């Protein structure tokens with residue numbers, strides 16, 4: 374296990390943080406779209422909106438397309454997180470199993486790539 378220069382650690386922390394944010398955004402995007410679809414259905418029923426079949430189909434297709442895009446983003450970023458290699462030990466950084474939330478520390482060498490690592494690298498560069 375070799376030593377790690379600060380720039381490599383900083384770059385890895387930025388990439389890892391970006392992947393985590395994408396994963397969370399897409400995950401919450403899926404949830405928000407499901408809630409919006411439910412609220413739209415409840416509102417249409419409550420106000421007795423009689424949308425024609427093409428409008429309903431178009432709206433549902435928009436929700437479905439948005440949900441599918443979010444799902445694809447969530448899966449893609451999850452796979453990228455699972456396969457993310459630790460810059461220090463070169464092993465998989467996190468997620469021994471298929472499902473679970475990615476942590477900030479390497480499971481093997483305990484390297485921290487969380488927000489504190491980015492802040493620390495910025496502070497050392499500024500000095």
Ligand SMILES: [Zn+2]
Pocket residue numbers: 459460461462463464466479480481482483484
């Ligand atoms: Zn490691």
